[in-house]
Amino acid sequence: MPGTDPLSLDGISLLLVWTAIATYSLAFIAFTIDLAQRASRADTAHLQEHLPALVAVGTNAPHSGVADFANTAAAKPAVIDALRVPPRLRPRLLWARIGTALTVLGFLFHAAGTVSRGIAAERVPWANMYEFALTGTLLIVAVFLLVLRLYDLRFLGAFLLGMVVLLLGGAAVAFYVEVVPLMDPLKSIWLVIHVFVASLATALFAIACGISVTQLLQARRETRDLATSDDADIPRSGLLRALPSSDALESLSYRFAIVGFMFWTFTLIAGAIWANDSWGRYWGFDTKEVWTFVIWVLYAGYIHARATRGWRGKRSAWLSIIGFMTVLFNFTIVNIFFKGLHSYSGLS
Amino acid sequence: MSPPRSDTDSAVDPLRPPDHADTDRADIVAPSLGLVGWMRWAWRQLTSMRTALVLLLFLAIAAVPGSLFPQRSADPNGVIQWERNNPDVFPLADAVGLFDVYSSPWFSAIYLLLFASLIGCVIPRAKHHYTALRAQPPRTPARLARLPAYQETTLPVVGGNTDAMGLAVDLAERQMRRAGYRVHRYEGAGWASVSAERGYVRETGNLVFHVALVGVLTSVAVGTGFAYTGQRVVVEGTTFVNALSDYSSFNPGRFVDGTVLAPYSLTLDDFQVSYRLPGAPGAGQAGDFSADVTVRTPGDDDRAESVLVNYPITVDGDRVYLLGNGYAPTLSIRNSDGELVYSESQPFLPQDSAMTSLGIIKIPDGLPEQVGLVGFFYPTQGVLPSGAFTSIYPDVANPVLTLNVFSGDLGIDDGIPRSVYTLDVGGLTQLTGADSGLDSLELTPGGTADLPNGWGTITWEDDTEQVGEPVKRFASLQIQRDPSGVWVLVFSILALLGLFAGLFVPRRRLWVKARLMPDGVHVEYAGLARGEDPALSRAVSDFASRHSTAYTDLPNAAPRP
Ligand code: HEM
Numbered sequence: 001m002p003g004t005d006p007l008s009l010d011g012i013s014l015l016l017v018w019t020a021i022a023t024y025s026l027a028f029i030a031f032t033i034d035l036a037q038r039a040s041r042a043d044t045a046h047l048q049e050h051l052p053a054l055v056a057v058g059t060n061a062p063h064s065g066v067a068d069f070a071n072t073a074a075a076k077p078a079v080i081d082a083l084r085v086p087p088r089l090r091p092r093l094l095w096a097r098i099g100t101a102l103t104v105l106g107f108l109f110h111a112a113g114t115v116s117r118g119i120a121a122e123r124v125p126w127a128n129m130y131e132f133a134l135t136g137t138l139l140i141v142a143v144f145l146l147v148l149r150l151y152d153l154r155f156l157g158a159f160l161l162g163m164v165v166l167l168l169g170g171a172a173v174a175f176y177v178e179v180v181p182l183m184d185p186l187k188s189i190w191l192v193i194h195v196f197v198a199s200l201a202t203a204l205f206a207i208a209c210g211i212s213v214t215q216l217l218q219a220r221r222e223t224r225d226l227a228t229s230d231d232a233d234i235p236r237s238g239l240l241r242a243l244p245s246s247d248a249l250e251s252l253s254y255r256f257a258i259v260g261f262m263f264w265t266f267t268l269i270a271g272a273i274w275a276n277d278s279w280g281r282y283w284g285f286d287t288k289e290v291w292t293f294v295i296w297v298l299y300a301g302y303i304h305a306r307a308t309r310g311w312r313g314k315r316s317a318w319l320s321i322i323g324f325m326t327v328l329f330n331f332t333i334v335n336i337f338f339k340g341l342h343s344y345s346g347l348s
Numbered sequence: 349m350s351p352p353r354s355d356t357d358s359a360v361d362p363l364r365p366p367d368h369a370d371t372d373r374a375d376i377v378a379p380s381l382g383l384v385g386w387m388r389w390a391w392r393q394l395t396s397m398r399t400a401l402v403l404l405l406f407l408a409i410a411a412v413p414g415s416l417f418p419q420r421s422a423d424p425n426g427v428i429q430w431e432r433n434n435p436d437v438f439p440l441a442d443a444v445g446l447f448d449v450y451s452s453p454w455f456s457a458i459y460l461l462l463f464a465s466l467i468g469c470v471i472p473r474a475k476h477h478y479t480a481l482r483a484q485p486p487r488t489p490a491r492l493a494r495l496p497a498y499q500e501t502t503l504p505v506v507g508g509n510t511d512a513m514g515l516a517v518d519l520a521e522r523q524m525r526r527a528g529y530r531v532h533r534y535e536g537a538g539w540a541s542v543s544a545e546r547g548y549v550r551e552t553g554n555l556v557f558h559v560a561l562v563g564v565l566t567s568v569a570v571g572t573g574f575a576y577t578g579q580r581v582v583v584e585g586t587t588f589v590n591a592l593s594d595y596s597s598f599n600p601g602r603f604v605d606g607t608v609l610a611p612y613s614l615t616l617d618d619f620q621v622s623y624r625l626p627g628a629p630g631a632g633q634a635g636d637f638s639a640d641v642t643v644r645t646p647g648d649d650d651r652a653e654s655v656l657v658n659y660p661i662t663v664d665g666d667r668v669y670l671l672g673n674g675y676a677p678t679l680s681i682r683n684s685d686g687e688l689v690y691s692e693s694q695p696f697l698p699q700d701s702a703m704t705s706l707g708i709i710k711i712p713d714g715l716p717e718q719v720g721l722v723g724f725f726y727p728t729q730g731v732l733p734s735g736a737f738t739s740i741y742p743d744v745a746n747p748v749l750t751l752n753v754f755s756g757d758l759g760i761d762d763g764i765p766r767s768v769y770t771l772d773v774g775g776l777t778q779l780t781g782a783d784s785g786l787d788s789l790e791l792t793p794g795g796t797a798d799l800p801n802g803w804g805t806i807t808w809e810d811d812t813e814q815v816g817e818p819v820k821r822f823a824s825l826q827i828q829r830d831p832s833g834v835w836v837l838v839f840s841i842l843a844l845l846g847l848f849a850g851l852f853v854p855r856r857r858l859w860v861k862a863r864l865m866p867d868g869v870h871v872e873y874a875g876l877a878r879g880e881d882p883a884l885s886r887a888v889s890d891f892a893s894r895h896s897t898a899y900t901d902l903p904n905a906a907p908r909p
Binding site for chain 2 (some may be wrong): 136176178180185187188254258261265268273277278282283285290305308312346
C-alpha cells in the first residue's frame with residue numbers, strides 16, 4: 001500500500017478492498033469444501049428428489065417429423081430447468097450456503113470499497129488498471145449473486161471466487177495507484193458507458209467460461225460412464241453426477257455467452273464512437289482495438305460453433321474457454337505490455 | 349391464401365446451411381455431376397456453417413500479428429524502429445505483410461471469403477424467410493405428445509352446449525392472436541385445432557445482422573475513398589488556411605485530390621493547459637487542454653470556438669481535433685552586419701512528459717554558410733547528475749534554451765522535400781557543443797548569444813507581452829472528413845438491433861387441439877421452438893392454464909349452479 005494515508009477516503013477504500021479479498025478467500029474455501037463434500041456423496045438423491053416436480057411440464061419424448069423447425073436443444077428446456085431451482089427448493093448444502101453468505105458479505109465490502117474509491121476520486125471508479133479490476137470483479141460477483149437467485153449455480157462458486165480473489169488481490173498488490181485526476185482523453189461520457197459495459201460483458205463471459213469448463217468435465221464423465229456401464233452395480237459417487245448433463249450445461253453457458261456477446265458488440269461500437277471523438281478516426285487497429293475485435297470474432301465463432309454439426313459440444317466449449325482467456329489476456333497482458341493509444345493503465 | 353407448409357416433407361431446413369447442428373440430414377453430399385455439379389458443391393462448401401466458422405477463427409488469428417508488430421498505418425515510427433533493431437529479418441517480415449497486416453493479401457483473402465460465404469448464406473435464407481413470412485402456420489402434427497413441450501387437460505362440457513370443442517378452439521385462437529401469434533385453423537374427423545407461430549422477427553433479426561455487417565464493410569471500403577485527414581501545427585497568434593499547401597501532412601482517400609477543400613481559416617488565439625502542481629499526486633500531469641480558435645468562413649461572422657480533447661469542432665463538415673501541443677520559442681538571428689536573416693516562432697516537439705522539447709532551425713541564406721541549429725527547450729530547467737540539462741516540470745517556470753550550431757550544405761536546394769522537424773547532420777560541421785571545442789549556446793528569455801566564427805547573433809525574443817508568458821505555445825490540429833462514419837454507425841446500430849432480435853426473440857410454434865370425449869373436451873397443448881428457447885415449457889404451460897381458466901369462465905361453458 002504505497003504511501004496512502006490510511007485515514008483518507010482512498011485509504012479506507014483500500015482497507016475495505018482488502019477485507020473483501022479476505023472474505024472472498026473464505027468464501028472460496030467454503031465453496032471448495034462444498035465441492036469436496038458433494039464429490040464424496042454416494043448418490044445424488046438430493047437432486048433427484050426435486051427433479052420430478054420441476055420437469056412435470058414437459059414430456060421428453062424424442063422429437064419427430066418436425067425437423068425443419070425443431071431443434072435438439074428445444075427438446076432440452078426441461079433438463080436445463082433442473083438448475084432453475086428457486087432458492088427455497090434447493091438442496092440444503094451447508095458449506096455452499098456458508099460460501100454464498102460469505103460471498104454476499106465480501107460483496108458488500110467490495111462495493112463499499114469501490115464506491116468510496118469513486119467518491120475519493122470524484123469520478124467513476126474505473127479509470128485505471130486498479131480500478132478496472134475493482135469494478136470488473138465487483139460486476140462478476142454481482143452477476144453471480146443475481147444469477148444465483150434464478151439458477152442453482154453454487155457449484156461455480158469455487159471457480160469464480162477463486163478467480164476473483166486472484167484478480168482483485170493481484171490488482172491491489174500490483175496495480176494500486178493513488179487517486180489522480182483523469183487524463184483529458186478519459187474525460188468523456190464514453191468512459192462511463194464503454195468501460196462499464198465491457199466489464200459487464202466480462203462478468204458474463206466469466207460465468208459462461210466456468211460453466212463450459214464444468215461441461216467439459218461432465219462430458220468426459222458421461223463418456224467414461226457409458227464405456228463402463230456394464231458394471232452398473234458399482235456404486236457411483238461424484239460431484240459431477242449431481243450436476244446437470246453436459247448438454248444442459250452447454251445450453252446454460254450459451255445463454256450467458258450470448259448476453260455477454262451482445263454487451264461486447266455494444267462495447268465495440270461505443271469504443272469506435274469514442275475513438276472517433278478522441279483520435280479523429282473510429283477505427284485504426286490500435287492494439288486494444290485489435291484485441292477487442294479478436295474477442296468479438298472468437299465469440300461470433302463460438303455462437304456459430306454451437307450451431308454447427310460436429311462442433312456443438314466439446315469444441316464449442318473450448319471456444320468459450322479460449323474466448324474468456326482472451327478477455328483476461330486483453331485486460332492484463334495487452335494493457336500492460338502492448339504499446340498503443342490506450343495507455344491508461346495508470347502504471348508507468 | 350398461400351398453402352400451409354408441411355413439416356413432414358423435408359427433413360432438411362432449407363433456411364439454414366445443411367450442416368447446421370439442428371438439421372437432421374448429414375453432410376453435404378459429394379459431387380457427382382461434371383463441372384456444374386462441382387461448382388454447386390464448391391458453393392455449398394463455401395456457404396456451409398463449417399466454412400463460416402473456420403473463416404471466423406482464421407480471421408481472429410490473422411488479426412493478432414497486427415498487435416505484435418508495429419503497423420505502418422498506426423505507428424510508422426515503430427516500423428522504422430523495428431527495422432533498425434532487426435535489419436536482417438525486416439525484409440522478410442515486410443514481404444509477408446507483418447507491418448501492413450490489415451491490408452495484406454492473406455488478411456484480405458480471409459475476410460473477403462468470409463463475406464462471400466456470408467452473402468451466399470444469407471441470400472437463400474432471405475428468400476426463404478420472405479416466403480415463410482407470408483405462409484400460414486403449419487398443419488397440426490398428428491401426435492402432439494411427441495413434441496418437446498406438451499400438456500393435456502380435459503375441460504368440462506356443460507349445459508346444452510353442442511359445440512364445446514369449437515368453443516375451446518375459438519377461444520384458443522383468440523388468445524393466441526392477442527399474444528402476437530399468427531394463427532390458422534386445421535380440422536379433421538372428430539378434432540379441431542389451431543396452429544400458431546410467432547417470432548418471425550428472430551430470423552429477420554439474424555438476417556438484418558448479417559446484412560448489416562456487409563453494410564459496415566461496404567461503407568468502410570467506399571467511404572474511406574472519399575475521406576481525408578490532414579495535420580497542421582498552429583502557433584499562437586498564427587492562422588491556418590484550409591488549403592492543401594498549408595497542411596504539414598495530408599492523406600487523401602482515393603477519390604479526393606485536395607483541390608476543393610472547404611474555404612475557411614482558423615486562428616489560434618490562445619492555447620491553455622493546466623498542470624498538477626509539484627507535490628500533489630500525479631504531479632506534472634497535464635490536463636484541460638484547450639485550443640481557443642477564431643473560425644472564419646466566407647459569408648459568416650467570425651466565430652470563437654475551443655477545440656478540446658474528445659470534443660472536436662465542426663467547420664463546414666470538417667472535424668477539427670486537438671492532437672498535441674508544445675512550445676514555440678521565437679528566435680531572431682542577425683548576421684554580422686546586424687541584418688535580420690531569420691525570425692520565427694519555431695515549434696519544438698516535446699520529447700518527454702516534462703516537455704523537454706527538440707527544435708530544428710534552418711537558415712539557408714544570409715550567413716556565410718548555410719546554418720542548421722538543433723535546439724533543446726527546457727520549460728523548467730534542471731540538471732541531471734551527469735551534468736546534462738533536462739526539464740523537471742512541464743510548465744514554464746525556469747525556461748532555458750540550448751542550441752548546437754551546424755554549418756554546411758543543408759540539402760534544401762536539391763528539390764527533395766525534407767521535414768522541417770529533422771536535420772541530417774551527417775554532412776555538416778558541428779560548430780558548438782559535443783567535441784567542437786565550443787560550448788552549446790544557452791539562452792534565457794530576452795537573451796542574446798553570439799554565433800560562432802563571428803557570424804552574428806541569436807536572440808530569444810520574450811513573448812510575454814503577446815501571450816503572457818515568455819514563450820508561445822503551439823497546438824497540433826488534425827482536420828478530418830470521413831463520410832463513411834455515419835454509414836458505419838447506422839449499419840452498426842442495425843447490426844446490434846438485429847443481433848438482439850436474432851438472439852433473444854423466441855420463435856415458437858404452438859398448437860391447441862381439441863377433441864370431444866365422453867367425459868368432456870380433451871385439449872392438448874404443444875409447443876416447438878426454433879433455436880435456443882429456454883422458456884418454451886413455461887410458455888406452453890402458461891398458455892394452457894390461461895386457456896383453461898378462460899374456458900371455464902366462458903358464459904356458455906361455465907358450469908351452471
Ligand atoms: C462476418 C462474419 C459473420 C459474423 C460476425 C457472424 C455472426 C453471427 C452471430 C453473432 C450470430 C448469432 C446472432 C443471431 O442469431 O442473430 C450468427 C448466427 C448465424 N450465422 Fe453468422 N456470422 C457471420 C457469417 C456467417 C456466414 C458466412 C454464415 C453462413 C454460412 C452464417 C450463418 C449463420 C447462421 C445460420 C446463424 C444462426 C445460428 C443459429 O441458428 O443459432 N454466418 N452469426
